[in-house]
Amino acid sequence: xxxxxxxxxxxxxxxxxxxxxxxxxxxxxxxxxxxxxxxxxxxxxxxxxxxxxxxxxxxxxxxxxxxxxxxxxxxxxxxxxxxxxxxxxxxxxxxxxxxxxxxxxxxxxxxxxxxxxxxxxxxxxxxxxxxxxxxxxxxxxxxxxxxxxxxxxxxxxxxxxxxxxxxxxxxxxxxxxxxxxxxxxxxxxxxxxxxxxxxxxxxxxxxxxxxxxxxxxxxxxxxxxxxxxxxxxxxxxxxxxxxxxxxxxxxxxxxxxxxxxxxxxxxxxxxxxxxxxxxxxxxxxxxxxxxxxxxxxxxxxxxxxxxxxxxxxxxxxxxxxxxxxxxxxxxxxxxxxxxxxxxxxxxxxxxxxxxxxxxxxxxxxxxxxxxxxxxxxxxxxxxxxxxxxxxxxxxxxxxxxxxxxxxxxxxxxxxxxxxxxxxxxxxxxxxxxxxxxxxxxxxxxxxxxxxxxxxxxxxxxxxxxxxxxxxxxxxxxxxxxxxxxxxxxxxxxxxxxxxxxxxxxxxxxxxxxxxxxxxxxxxxxxxxxxxxxxxxxxxxxxxxxxxxxxxxxxxxxxxxxxxxxxxxxxxxxxxxxxxxxxxxxxxxxxxxxxxxxxxxxxxxxxxxxxxxxxxxxxxxxxxxxxxxxxxxxxxxxxxxxxxxxxxxxxxxxxxxxxxxxxxxxxxxxxxxxxxxxxxxxxxxxxxxxxxxxxxxxxxxxxxxx
Numbered sequence: 001x002x003x004x005x006x007x008x009x010x011x012x013x014x015x016x017x018x019x020x021x022x023x024x025x026x027x028x029x030x031x032x033x034x035x036x037x038x039x040x041x042x043x044x045x046x047x048x049x050x051x052x053x054x055x056x057x058x059x060x061x062x063x064x065x066x067x068x069x070x071x072x073x074x075x076x077x078x079x080x081x082x083x084x085x086x087x088x089x090x091x092x093x094x095x096x097x098x099x100x101x102x103x104x105x106x107x108x109x110x111x112x113x114x115x116x117x118x119x120x121x122x123x124x125x126x127x128x129x130x131x132x133x134x135x136x137x138x139x140x141x142x143x144x145x146x147x148x149x150x151x152x153x154x155x156x157x158x159x160x161x162x163x164x165x166x167x168x169x170x171x172x173x174x175x176x177x178x179x180x181x182x183x184x185x186x187x188x189x190x191x192x193x194x195x196x197x198x199x200x201x202x203x204x205x206x207x208x209x210x211x212x213x214x215x216x217x218x219x220x221x222x223x224x225x226x227x228x229x230x231x232x233x234x235x236x237x238x239x240x241x242x243x244x245x246x247x248x249x250x251x252x253x254x255x256x257x258x259x260x261x262x263x264x265x266x267x268x269x270x271x272x273x274x275x276x277x278x279x280x281x282x283x284x285x286x287x288x289x290x291x292x293x294x295x296x297x298x299x300x301x302x303x304x305x306x307x308x309x310x311x312x313x314x315x316x317x318x319x320x321x322x323x324x325x326x327x328x329x330x331x332x333x334x335x336x337x338x339x340x341x342x343x344x345x346x347x348x349x350x351x352x353x354x355x356x357x358x359x360x361x362x363x364x365x366x367x368x369x370x371x372x373x374x375x376x377x378x379x380x381x382x383x384x385x386x387x388x389x390x391x392x393x394x395x396x397x398x399x400x401x402x403x404x405x406x407x408x409x410x411x412x413x414x415x416x417x418x419x420x421x422x423x424x425x426x427x428x429x430x431x432x433x434x435x436x437x438x439x440x441x442x443x444x445x446x447x448x449x450x451x452x453x454x455x456x457x458x459x460x461x462x463x464x465x466x467x468x469x470x471x472x473x474x475x476x477x478x479x480x481x482x483x484x485x486x487x488x489x490x491x492x493x494x495x496x497x498x499x500x501x502x503x504x505x506x507x508x509x510x511x512x513x514x515x516x517x518x519x520x521x522x523x524x525x526x527x528x529x530x531x532x533x534x535x536x537x538x539x540x541x542x543x544x545x546x547x548x549x550x551x552x553x554x555x556x557x558x559x560x561x562x563x564x565x566x567x568x569x570x571x572x573x574x575x576x577x578x579x580x581x582x583x584x585x586x587x588x589x590x591x592x593x594x595x596x597x598x599x600x601x602x603x604x605x606x607x608x609x610x611x612x613x614x615x616x617x618x619x620x621x622x623x624x625x626x627x628x629x630x631x632x633x634x635x636x637x638x639x640x641x642x643x644x645x646x647x648x649x650x651x652x653x654x655x656x657x658x659x660x661x662x663x664x665x666x667x668x669x670x671x672x673x674x675x676x677x678x679x680x681x682x683x684x685x686x687x688x689x690x691x692x693x694x695x696x697x698x699x700x701x702x703x704x705x
Contacts, residue, residue, distance in 0.1 A: 003043055007051050010039035014058045024245035024289045026069055033062040049090065053106065056086040060110045070293040070337055073121055080114045101145035105154060108137035112158045122341040124168050125386045131162035149193050153202050156185040160206050167213060170388030172434050179210040197237060204233040204250060212257060218435040219479040220265050227258040245285050249295055252281040256302045263309050266482050266526030275309055278302045300329035304350050314530040314574040316357050323354040341380055345390060348376035352397045355404060363408035370401035395421045395440050399447065406451055418448040435474060439484065442470035446491045453498045464495045482522060489518030493539050509546050515539040523566065530574040534583060537567030541587050553598050560591040578616040585615035585623050592630050601634050605656065612666065621671030625678065628663035631656050632683040657693060
């Protein structure tokens, strides 16, 4: 047939493939691109320049599509190689500016696709010069035809992609420079051509890249601003082109990332509907386009982000369900594409999150998950030693594993894990001294210091001070995140407890005061945070105890009453989590003790009687015993109160005595082994001279001689 007709026929199949790809019909698009190659290859062999150019472009597009479908990389590499051979020859042989710009544009696009494939397959350092080559060709194309929008668009995309390589190699300033340059190029382009959808799509991507970098470096307000701008663009694109799934996928990506930033600002109420919408959007797309690997990957990340929110909301069951959904998708991706490290990386992070979700309730299962995650990270770091993100992920996994081991009372193993995490973070400190790396190191030091303190080790104090120094640097930044301020408050509390253990009370008091100040601000900003309220209660209780020791009883009562209020709020928000209930019981007993010293007998009795009902069932026997001791003291005090008439003293003493006996019965019912503690307790023994006490106690068979 006529070569011109066959050329147009081949181009038509290429254009048909473009349309089918945009509509998410990937299998049909692949067929159209392959048919285009079949028609154009014989023409290109006959040294037809137009056919060679069209064939090379089709091969690049086919390679890009096969990457999206998860095809074997050797097939894709071969397509890119063939395209580049032809495009280099075409670029060298171009004579007029328009032809030169066109040839350099297409060569630059294929070089970028080749670099993208290298990055996907974990060749991070070799990918950087590949992106440099792509950008150089596109710069030359731009110099040859500065007005052509497509060239500027492709140049911006290549610069943005290179920024991701810089980020993965730990070169944060260079990454940000590339992201900002891409953004500047695209803002100008969209300003000139506001109706061209591909320019708006590329601008959304640049905003996403910069926003995620800002999130990782703790600039959450800046990140939110850029991601909200991105959301406006992709919402409009999804409305303008409802049949194109890539715009809905971009919308889901934006929602997921924006929700994550809001979550890290403790704005759970704002974040939850956004994260749920991201899951719903990608769930719908994945059901319609199951062969789109990128959609499946995005959906897994959406489930993971939602799980983080649910865990933060103290809903561990729902959080674990979301993490498990992510895990199922990611394990299949790892199985299908074992050579692509990004799936193993996200799976490993998902397993860490799942381990954290289980560490309080099932430490053995949590440790198993951490071990599996650590195996994945160890392999990633060994295979890709230049990737800083993998090294940080490995340290984050060790941090979680150490916490789980501490919960399981395996202190030596936990210490070994924490020290390994520090070793992983420190050798590359100069290269990866990002806020995230500093934050991780501080968290590991804080946990290790806490562990050493509990073991009575002298290294605890310097270890905690190291953590505190790092966290003070992070929290002093104008862009300090709530997480940084929270970690600083926690480290201050831990150091205070360490100093208390060393009998250095005057030094401990400012530490607790600092913790209280920080946690009060955090709890005010995030009033539904379980951890903020619980930890604020703990810090206030320590502050109250120190004030009581110093004889400042009224101030101590104020601090302890506030501790009770915040811990009660934590119990409510956490839906009766055991640790918050245990702390609430302790705070109530401490408050009862201070009220007793102040002579506020009614208030002392009221707090003491509430304590056993507050604590978990396993701790209830001890709580009843502590409450009984306080009521026993009230019996003695009421019987000797000179301000009361004898009849009133007797009535009040009998009232307190009756309550004491009821509490002692509850002690025996809850834990019969505490019988000896009752018999030997001096506060209880002080009641033995009272005949009515002996009569009542005779009902407790367990105590009879």
